[in-house]
Amino acid sequence: MSPTLDAPLQVGGLRLRNRLYRAPLLEHAGNGPEAADRLVAELEPAAASGAGLVMQGATPVRGYEGCAAPGMTGFDDPDRVASMRRLTDAVHERGARIFCQLAHGGLRSFEVWHHEHRAAHPDLTQRAVSRPPWPLRVLDAVGVVSFDVEVLSTDAVYALAAEFGERAAWAEAAGYDGIHLTGANTSLFHQFLSPLYNRRDDEFGGDLAGRARFFEVVHDEISANTDLPVVTKVPVETEAPRFLPHVDWDEGVAACERLAAAGYDALVPVRTTPFWDASIIKGAVPERAWADASLTSRYERAFGGPVRFRAVRALAKLSARRHGFEPAWNADLCRVVRDRVDVPVFCVGGLRERAEMDALLGDACDAVGVGRPFYAEPRLPARLLTGDARAVCESCNNCVVPQAAGLPGTCRTPSVVRERMRLEREGAYDTAPADSEPEPTD
Structure with a gap:
């Protein structure tokens, strides 16, 4: 018989009490002394209400360098990572496990589009797999984005992989139960795998084996430094324009097979494009969020003035029309991958x-x-x-767009908020499942 949501699951050497996890989100906890307390407030409720696993959102291994959005908590400082013991203890006390999502944005680093951030940090450069592909160079030429690129040498790739291993060791010491890598969503990992971005002629480029090698080297560094299970997203660029080089279905499935053989303890296959667009979130055009007059000045400061703001808004609307909401949009891909690998497959997106x-x-x-x-x-x-x-969520993305202006992720749709408040009055969230007793943490 097939398992149900409340059945336990083994991931590497780790037992989860059930098969429901809170996927990584942007928490906007920042890098100040209050970051751990903010994360406790954000993530502990998921554990307290029964989730088997909580995934902390992207934690850039080099802090400001490679940060993909405002408010991310960098894991570049060992003291900051050690302070997360308050978070991991809070999650463990509720019987759940917690993974941190180690990240580097590469060409997706947010200073390429966030003018206010670039002005505050003018010395930032973007670590790149190769010279930016021509679609990004066009956007650069017309002023929508702005790149200052340093292509990684072979030695620099190995050095960055070693930093992932070191940060994973800091996370293990702070009580985290596993590592989740930002392997998709146009992260640096995604850029290594994608033939649109990766035009290298060393061991990290060329065919699929070369383009997947960064995933493998990072895995080996983490495994050499910790005993933690390692999970990664794997991008399959099924939504890419056909005239661009991309990771097609067959190559994406082959990449999953390759990473399972390399030792990854679970995989999260996702359909996407090579770009940071609405294929990541899929849903309605968030007109309410764009049109909120109280946020206009914030958007204009972020995007570099009213003209650029209107250009970004127009591009976002076009992308949203192409990538409307689909229930369980990665399920077909996950099903094929699950038949080919012998590690757990996690499905996320539209559930x-x-x-x-x-x-x-x-x-x-x-x-x-x-x-x-x-x-x-x-x-x-x-x-x-x-x-x-x-879930009461309407997949309208009114929670997502204001994050570009530095606001925390929260539901801003009145009908959804009213429904949640009704459920709260009725006590729908008052009790966790009966089998949510804490599991041993070692």
Whole structure:
């Protein structure tokens, strides 16, 4: 029989009490002394309400360098990472496990589009796999983005991989139970795998074996420094324009097979494009968020004035029309990958209903992740794990767009907020599932 959402799961040597995880989101905790407390407030409710695993959002291994969005908490400072013991203890006390998502944005680093950040940090350069591909050079030429690129040498690639291993060791000492790598969403890992970005002629370029090698070297560095399980997203660029070089379906599945053989303890295959666009989030055009007059000045400072703001808004709307919401949009890909690998496959993207999750488990995947709905319902697992519930999230992305202006992720859609408040009054989030006793943490 296929497992259900409340069945335990083994990932490497780690036991999860169930198969529901809070997917990585942008928490906007920042890098100040209050970062750990902010993360506790953001993530502990998911553990307290029954999630088996909590994924902390992207933590750049070099801090400001490679930071992909405002408010990310850098893991470049050992004292800051050590302070996260308050977070990991809080999650463990609630019976859940917690992974941190180690990251580097590469050409997606947010100073390329965030003018206010670039002005504050004019010395920032972007570490690149190769010279930016021509579509990004066009955007640079017309002033939508601005690059100051340093292509990584072979030695520099190895040095960066070693930093991932070191940061993973700091995370293990702080009580984290595993490492999740930002392997997709146009991160540096994604750029290594994508033939659009990767035109190297050393061991990290060329065919699939070369383009996947950065994933493998980082895995080996983490495994050499820790005993933690390692999970990664794997991008399959099915949404890419056909005239551009891209990771197609067959090559993406082959990449998953390769990474499983290299020792990854679980994989998260995702359909996407080579660009930071609406294929990552899929959903309605968030007109309410763009049109919020209280945010206009923030957007203009971020994007470099009213003209650039209007250009970015127009591009975002076009992208959203092309990438409308699809329930469980990665399920078909996950199903194929699961038939080819012998490690757990995690499915994320467009999952909103308990019945749908149970139907996918044992067929398309071994665990299911939910992301944006946690902005609306921080204690969502209490409903999903105790009945045939559906998240109140409307996938409208009104929570996402203001993050470009530096605001924290939270639901800003009145109808959704009203529904959550009704459920709160009825006590829908008051109790965790009966089998949520703490598991041993060692």
